[in-house]
Amino acid sequence: MxxxxxxxxxxxxxxxxxxxxxxxxxxxSILVQKGLISEIQWQKKVETELPVFDCEGFLIAPGFIDIxxxxxxxxxxxxxxxxTGTAAAVAGGYTSILCMANTDPVIDDPSxxxxxxxxxxxxxxxxxxxxxxxxxxxDGEQITEFFHLKKAGIVALSDDxxxxxxxxxxxxxxxxxxxxxxxxxxxxEDPYLTDESQxxxxxxxxxxxxxxxxxxxxxIAVARDIRLAQLTGARLHIAHVSTEGxxxxxxxxxxxxxxxxxxxxxxxxxxxESLLESYDRNLKVNPPLRGLxxxxxxxxxxxxxxxDCIATDHAPHTEIDKQxxxxxxxxxxxxxxxxxxxxxxxxxxxxxxxLIDLIRMLTxxxxxxxxxxxxxxxxxxxxxxxxxxxxxxxxxxxxMIRSKASNTPLIGKKFTGRIKGVFLxxxxxxxxx
Amino acid sequence: xxxxxxDLLGLEDLSAEHIKLILDTGDNFKEVLSRKIKKVPALRxxxxxxxxxxxxxxTRMSFELAEKRLSADIINFxxxxxxxxxxxxxxxxxxxxxxxxxDIVVMRHGSSGAHKFASEFLDASIVNAGDGRHAHxxxxxxxxxxxxxHWGTFNGKRVTIIGDILHSRVARSNIWxxxxxxxxxxVCGPPTMMPVDVERLGEGGVRxxxxxxxxxxxxxxxxxLRIQLERQKNSLFPSSREYFEVFGVSSEVLKAxxxxxxxxxxxxxxxxxxxxxxxADGKQxxxxxxxxxxxxxxxxxxxxxxxxxxxxxxxx
Ligand SMILES: [Zn+2]
Numbered sequence: 001m002x003x004x005x006x007x008x009x010x011x012x013x014x015x016x017x018x019x020x021x022x023x024x025x026x027x028x029s030i031l032v033q034k035g036l037i038s039e040i041q042w043q044k045k046v047e048t049e050l051p052v053f054d055c056e057g058f059l060i061a062p063g064f065i066d067i068x069x070x071x072x073x074x075x076x077x078x079x080x081x082x083x084t085g086t087a088a089a090v091a092g093g094y095t096s097i098l099c100m101a102n103t104d105p106v107i108d109d110p111s112x113x114x115x116x117x118x119x120x121x122x123x124x125x126x127x128x129x130x131x132x133x134x135x136x137x138x139d140g141e142q143i144t145e146f147f148h149l150k151k152a153g154i155v156a157l158s159d160d161x162x163x164x165x166x167x168x169x170x171x172x173x174x175x176x177x178x179x180x181x182x183x184x185x186x187x188x189e190d191p192y193l194t195d196e197s198q199x200x201x202x203x204x205x206x207x208x209x210x211x212x213x214x215x216x217x218x219x220i221a222v223a224r225d226i227r228l229a230q231l232t233g234a235r236l237h238i239a240h241v242s243t244e245g246x247x248x249x250x251x252x253x254x255x256x257x258x259x260x261x262x263x264x265x266x267x268x269x270x271x272x273e274s275l276l277e278s279y280d281r282n283l284k285v286n287p288p289l290r291g292l293x294x295x296x297x298x299x300x301x302x303x304x305x306x307x308d309c310i311a312t313d314h315a316p317h318t319e320i321d322k323q324x325x326x327x328x329x330x331x332x333x334x335x336x337x338x339x340x341x342x343x344x345x346x347x348x349x350x351x352x353x354x355l356i357d358l359i360r361m362l363t364x365x366x367x368x369x370x371x372x373x374x375x376x377x378x379x380x381x382x383x384x385x386x387x388x389x390x391x392x393x394x395x396x397x398x399x400m401i402r403s404k405a406s407n408t409p410l411i412g413k414k415f416t417g418r419i420k421g422v423f424l425x426x427x428x429x430x431x432x433x
Numbered sequence: 434x435x436x437x438x439x440d441l442l443g444l445e446d447l448s449a450e451h452i453k454l455i456l457d458t459g460d461n462f463k464e465v466l467s468r469k470i471k472k473v474p475a476l477r478x479x480x481x482x483x484x485x486x487x488x489x490x491x492t493r494m495s496f497e498l499a500e501k502r503l504s505a506d507i508i509n510f511x512x513x514x515x516x517x518x519x520x521x522x523x524x525x526x527x528x529x530x531x532x533x534x535x536d537i538v539v540m541r542h543g544s545s546g547a548h549k550f551a552s553e554f555l556d557a558s559i560v561n562a563g564d565g566r567h568a569h570x571x572x573x574x575x576x577x578x579x580x581x582x583h584w585g586t587f588n589g590k591r592v593t594i595i596g597d598i599l600h601s602r603v604a605r606s607n608i609w610x611x612x613x614x615x616x617x618x619x620v621c622g623p624p625t626m627m628p629v630d631v632e633r634l635g636e637g638g639v640r641x642x643x644x645x646x647x648x649x650x651x652x653x654x655x656x657x658l659r660i661q662l663e664r665q666k667n668s669l670f671p672s673s674r675e676y677f678e679v680f681g682v683s684s685e686v687l688k689a690x691x692x693x694x695x696x697x698x699x700x701x702x703x704x705x706x707x708x709x710x711x712x713a714d715g716k717q718x719x720x721x722x723x724x725x726x727x728x729x730x731x732x733x734x735x736x737x738x739x740x741x742x743x744x745x746x747x748x749x
Contacts, residue, residue: 198545201629202629202630203629203630203633205628205629206628206629206630206631206633206634207445207605207634208545208546208567209545209546209564209565209566209567209568209602209605210545210546210565210566210567211566212629278549279545279546279549279550320524323524324523324524325523325542325544325546325547325550326544326545326546326547326550327544327545327565328544
């Protein structure tokens with residue numbers, strides 16, 4: 001195979017191109033020059049003297065963007081590093097990720113932002129955008145220096161993993177963030193109602209004897225934050241929405257013109273609480289896996305505009321972390337490497353969701369939420385692209401995993417649709433043969 | 434009939450035939466316990482580890498006695514849950530048990546599902562001696578053995594379980610076992626101590642009744658759960674005094690039940706909180722016979738888990 005890593009100028013031909021902005025998938029060819037898309041021709045082949053990267057039978061889309069990744073560096077490099085997390089991202093078709101601030105130390109100071117940016121430059125395998133913490137040490141009390149953090153390069157604010165329980169602090173944060181036009185990403189959970197909870201509160205939790213968190217604990221938090229966003233005019237983004245009631249609140253707020261956006265995770269769209277019967281700690285996530293009616297509502301919301309994007313909440317943990325009693329296991333599962341294949345298999349191939357809409361939810365959707373430039377298929381933008389074989393059937397095996405962590409319940413799952421590699425600024429990166 | 438199961442994790446996935454087999458075997462061992470020499474060689478050469486992460490003098494003594502009566506070799510491990518910060522300890526303990534080539538592990542653990550984890554980790558058989566708020570199958574089996582001694586059958590019998598159903602593994606296991614054997618179960622207690630959709634538990638479901646007198650009207654047995662006063666950090670009821678007033682079983686309250694209604698309690702009892710002294714000592718109470726049956730039924734479980742065969746009884 002040609003070494004495409006060094007080619008400065010070439011055509012990608014033969015593929016179908018997915019253009020999420022135009023909402024179409026059509027045969028086309030892309031000219032890449034100096035890392036940029038310089039021309040798109042809506043025809044399968046082109047007459048050219050330049051080298052041709054033939055993608056016959058495949059699909060090309062803008063590189064995926066994940067706005068909810070936990071990279072664990074600095075501080076928990078045994079779980080994940082910037083190098084391994086971005087390698088996992090590339091394996092899943094992502095060319096940009098937004099990392100969360102709950103590292104150790106927390107990303108609550110410009111020096112930590114600079115550290116992450118520097119490591120991303122030296123070890124990163126894809127673009128890394130950084131989230132700054134809303135409050136110092138995620139303590140929920142004292143807001144961080146938003147201005148200085150923004151100058152250091154953050155593109156969003158979040159205490160993800162924790163809910164800012166003090167409404168006055170939250171109001172202050174939103175007002176201040178609005179001045180700087182920074183979106184605030186919120187993890188909605190009333191901590192008093194979810195105290196020591198292990199899963200969704202329902203008949204399943206009754207049977208399993210695990211403490212449940214009722215949907216109301218999320219919805220109360222969503223309602224408050226929407227009200228404060230309305231009050232302050234700030235851009236509010238609700239992370240990993242998981243209940244039907246939250247969706248109703250978001251839908252109503254959007255109708256009123258509140259600047260609220262929302263994401264849903266691949267696992268909340270595809271896995272339900274009844275799987276917890278196995279007490280598999282890899283299924284323990286926060287918010288917890290919900291019931292079938294919530295899943296149905298989430299799927300509907302993908303199509304009706306209530307949900308703006310899909311984000312993985314990739315949360316790596318070591319095997320030892322998870323090899324404990326259910327109630328001691330930290331919540332979270334990895335997701336970067338499986339999100340497309342899982343959603344394509346479970347939603348698109350089952351006729352619940354159009355392929356182009358799935359791609360939009362992974363590209364322009366998340367880009368729009370944070371205000372990032374990527375996600376488009378247009379001349380003049382960086383050639384960040386993903387090459388997909390929509391027909392390939394494959395089994396997700398542990399040895400394929402690029403993340404340092406393997407806390408996923410999907411090992412051994414058979415998927416249809418596989419990421420073959422990405423172009424990052426026109427550079428071909430792939431380890432799939 | 435053979436038991437043919439590696440573990441006893443709960444009663445939910447056990448068939449009525451299996452439960453009957455355990456109870457029948459328990460009856461046989463109870464006969465052994467009334468002999469002058471109470472020991473049989475049934476488990477000679479079998480090594481059992483009693484692994485207790487939660488202190489429980491009663492259950493541990495009962496299992497240990499059952500094991501000794503069966504001539505098993507025993508090792509004991511106990512660790513207070515409070516000192517277990519992270520679960521690595523469980524994994525480490527299990528690794529050690531694995532290395533010691535133990536045959537049966539009797540485990541009590543404060544985390545729901547810990548036994549499932551252990552059973553996937555170990556080749557040894559796991560007997561659940563209580564996990565979190567999930568299951569306590571041998572307690573339910575001894576309750577059922579006691580009831581069957583009085584009734585001869587479960588069909589059409591009515592049992593009312595009173596107290597903190599939410600946190601009770603005893604209640605869950607009793608509901609699964611009793612409904613599977615044909616009894617009807619009513620639960621009664623404050624709504625703050627009722628799990629979601631409690632009515633759907635068990636085969637054929639349970640009846641939920643908040644009025645104590647109505648709940649025990651027509652009951653053939655009542656099972657009064659211990660109120661875990663130490664667990665009341667979010668105070669699920671205002672005070673012990675009020676609890677006793679509304680849900681405590683006094684001799685006055687007991688008049689609402691038929692005179693031959695049996696009174697059970699898994700122990701240890703809180704006098705004047707969930708049960709009055711005169712009821713605990715009263716002639717309807719079978720709290721001490723429950724303890725005796727506990728040894729017999731645990732002998733039965735260990736014997737069957739170890740692969741012991743029972744003579745077929747043509748008449749049963
Ligand atoms: Zn979160």
